Amino acid sequence: MYKRLAKxxxxxKERDLQLQQTKRVLMQQLADAKKNRDLxxxxxxxxxxxxxxxxxxxxxxxxxALWLQQQGVQFSQSYQQTIAADTPKMWAWRRFQPDLQPLxxxxxxxxxxxxxxxxxxxxxxxQVNHPAQLRALLQQRK
Numbered sequence: 001m002y003k004r005l006a007k008x009x010x011x012x013k014e015r016d017l018q019l020q021q022t023k024r025v026l027m028q029q030l031a032d033a034k035k036n037r038d039l040x041x042x043x044x045x046x047x048x049x050x051x052x053x054x055x056x057x058x059x060x061x062x063x064x065a066l067w068l069q070q071q072g073v074q075f076s077q078s079y080q081q082t083i084a085a086d087t088p089k090m091w092a093w094r095r096f097q098p099d100l101q102p103l104x105x106x107x108x109x110x111x112x113x114x115x116x117x118x119x120x121x122x123x124x125x126x127q128v129n130h131p132a133q134l135r136a137l138l139q140q141r142k
Contacts, residue, residue, distance in 0.1 A: 001046045001060070002034050009049060039067050 009030060011023040026049065033041035043064070083090065096106045128134045 001042055001050065002030065005030055005042075005045055005050055009045075039064065040071075 006027070009023050009026045011020045011027055014020040014023050026045065029041060030045055032038070033045065083094075095110075124137065128137060
């Protein structure tokens, strides 16, 4: 695929300066895809600019199928690691994602609940004048 595209996209074969510049950009993308072994970009370039009459041989088709399968496994593993991560972003996602309500109202409800808890704690602490009194009040709450 690379060789076929390189022949088609080579800027030196183009006389029109604007098309020549476009082909330079495409050729750079093609070269980067080959260098980085980026099959997805190579496939996209081939789909957009390749000869539609040429079909891929069985070995190439099988290699692409294997690569796509490996990418699927890697994406699945990455997804599992992401959702298992213990980060604030994932905590929020796990906390609010199961509900189908928009996220903003849920966050507003959570904020109101936290503000109520804060007000209750302030009232509780306003009653306390001494550590012994705090200990006694905490034991009563249990």
